[in-house]
Amino acid sequence: MGKVKGMSESVGVAPIVDMRNISKAFGAVQALRDVDLRLYPGEILGLVGDNSAGKSTLMKIMTGAYHRDSGEILVAGGVTNFRSPHESRAVGIEMIYQDFALCGNMDVGQNIFLGRWPVKGWFVDRKKMYAEADEVLKRLKVDVNSVHQRVESLSGGRQQSVAIARAISFDPRVIILDEPTANLSVMATQRLLETMLELKKHGVAQIIISHRLQDIFAVGDRVMVLKRGENVGERVIKNTTEHEVLQIIVSGVKGKNGKGPPAPAVKAKVKPAAKRVAKK
């Protein structure tokens, strides 16, 4: 568990999430093998890797949707043992799903408070709900016309804004974004990245799972590569290039890339676009 190259800027700050030696098997398939993950407050960590590299499994273990076979998870220094996503939400870990998980038939305010609508006695306190929803949206600086608008009448980017607004309304310390740009237009992607930087200013740590390296390079501080359930390398964004990260994704080996020696050169030059196609 050596220190990652270029980590010096974070030295002295305690990690908000510290996952140590996480292993998980589904039947005969070893999905994760001794994976470490550290996330510092206010940091944006890119999590990349091929399909079936174990990215989603790792995140689901973090939120408690899956249960790890071994290893431990410390949140803000305390050992945790989540049995469901609701428990991780209580300590401030929020996940935003790829399809946003919103109810299209309900309006923006109702969706932000989905499942925990404020009540006054027996009744839903609509005034409070819309006022607070409005406040959250303002804090996020997103452009949703009205908290009374139905979510299914919003564009994909705005739906995502609502999903993020919903996540930050929990005052989370960690937000996990699963392929957040997969369904977005170029403009919406740009807005999302701005939103992520805005959240970073508020000290929220974020993990972004994405196939688009340029997004991670636009906002990320650090990138971590998983391959066949193993952590095969970590880089600080400003000290690396997309090409180097791509090489690690394609041909990284555990223990070789993480601690300094550069990844072995790949013979064929893989273009990011071609790579994405190959994955589908």
Add this chain to the structure above:
Amino acid sequence: MVERAAILKGRPPSQFVGGWEAGLIGLMALLYIAGALINPAFFGTTDALHALLRDSARYGVMAVGMTFVIVNKDIDLSVGSTFGLVGVAFSIVFSPTHYDYSLAAALLFCVFLGMVIGLINGVLVTFLRVPAFIATLTILLIGRGMVLGLTGGKTIAYPAKAADYAWFFHLSETNAFGFNNQIVIFLVIAVLGAIVLAKTRWGYETFATGGNEQAAIYAGIPTRWVRIRAYLMSSLCATLAGLMAIAQDKGVTSQFGLSAELIVIASVIIGGASILGGRGRVIGSCLGAVLTVLINKVLREGWPTTRVIKVDGVDITVNATSQLPAGAVPAFLGLILVVAVLIEPYIIRRQVPARLWAWLRGKAPPPPPESGGIAIEGAQTRGTMASDKALTAKGFGKFLARRDALAIVLVAALWFMGLYLRPDYWWNLPNTFAILLNFTEVALLTIGLTYVIACGDIDLSVGAVLALAGSTAAYCVKALGMDPMAAVAMGMLAGTSAGAVNGLLTVGFGLPSFIATLGMYYIARGLASWVVAGQQLTGFPERFNLFGRKIADIFATYGIELPLGTLRAFAEVVSVQTLWTVLVAVIAGIILGYMPFGQRVYATGGNLRAAAYAGINTGRVRFMSMVFAGLCAAMAGIINVAYFRSFNPVAGQFRELDAIASVIIGGGSIFGGYGTIIGSLAGAAVITLVRALLQLNIITADGRSIVLPQHWVNVFIGLILIAAVLIDIWLRQANIFARVRGLLAKGRLWAR
């Protein structure tokens, strides 16, 4: 290489026949032997086997067509009425008492009719995107209404003319080889169907469409045509079956083909097909048909008993046959349908027989089947701009953008139409309150159903549960002599239990709600007539009848004289049921509109997964909604019995149609997530006014009066339901006007 050749040549396609069919044959043999032991006079002869096969033939033919529909992940509930309608159409065209055309004309007309029904079903389900169960259920009820309307409830028979066309009517008689020609037809259709489904492109396209329609579309399969084709096959098979029955009976009654869809669907499902599509075999379906008909026969046949009767103090032993009462057979068949639907996901998909066999031999069980992500839930609604309009619109536009605008406009329009048609009568108070009485029954059902539909489920059983609760209460108060209040409680309990069973089947066992409640539809109605079998339940204590009386009657019963004035006038026109409905509506409306539970309902119906992520116990919400729908139906049933002072087994018939139409007209969506109590009540008012208008005694200029018979009213309500669903899908959700406007605007741009 040898192995490869064996795989290529030696094995019949798995879509053809499998272990399940062997199991069915074994079960049938056991049942038959049991039947023969219980009643050797009936089952012990070859005649019985022959009769069984003959009677299975018609259902088997229909099951062949239905297999294609169900493998496509659709359902066709209309086969029973197609069967009946074809019979009636043939009889009317052919019979000397009616049009008296030739046989060829009658046959041509029937085939044409069958194709039209199949096309209507197919187009509604594919191009117009109406959920299959709602489209075909409506066609079923419209068809039954037409059968009743066309026959006028009478029998049409023409044995004399049939003798002139011996070759056709011989089709259903015993041939030279000693068995019935219907069996030959059945075999031919079954073999044809099995080959088409298992070995041709048509069959492969069907499996692809049912397995994953999206993938099939991407692969270039014309899935709409595949589905329409299956509906055409299904109704043509029903047509053939109807003609077979006509050839045998040489006449029709208004009961022709009643509940046949139940037997046919149960047959296909018992035969191993999956209600979730993509699985099913024609041979299995045919064996399922024989099995279901056998069960049907066993249930109907009864068993010999000896009764001891005391006559003048002397014991006399009498031989008799004890039979199950009338309602028991549909109740059992409904139960079989539900159990059969559970077979596929819980036994076939989990490989229970193979694992049991391995366990018996002491071997390791076969590897667990690959479980794909099979979504039981229906499609979710997507992409509407209506709410955008609601935010920007002003004045009257704002009103029109409301989802319940249609219902409110219709209520006003229909009421004024009534005023226009009968200015002398429509306006006065008795008529208004008569309409209000009819309104309360639909309204109560609608209130419960609004919750279920907003949850994204459906309850087809509300009308039947109404009958069940009514008959239970009537039986308890009359036959058991219970206290009226206790009897009411028993009725409520019966209705609530039916709702709970619906909830358990949909939430607990994961069945699609339409198939679970369809099972309950037959079970509850069967039980209702079973409970009162052979008894005229009437003449209840007046305390019981008070549930359907006016307020003033209550005071009168307890001997209280109300002072003259507003209070008395009020008590003399307002009835208990009206007050009760208002109370239930207000409570249900507040819960749905202003309390967290209502929000949970909308979230569950809008996006089940998102609601679950947000920590909502969606199963509980859906279960409670189903129970509430049962409770509301029970209230309506008890009020119905108290109001009419007797229980009629057809109480609440077609009411599910009224209630579903009310919710949809009032702004609900058949896909879930929408619906308000106010809107649904307005929708119920629309339906009530339509019924009142259609039954209005219109006096023409020359002094004749015209009344539309009840059967045709039901046909009309069915049409309204279809129209309401289409309006919901195409105007409220897809906003077709805006799209057309957009296209026109684009056209104008090009022109410039």
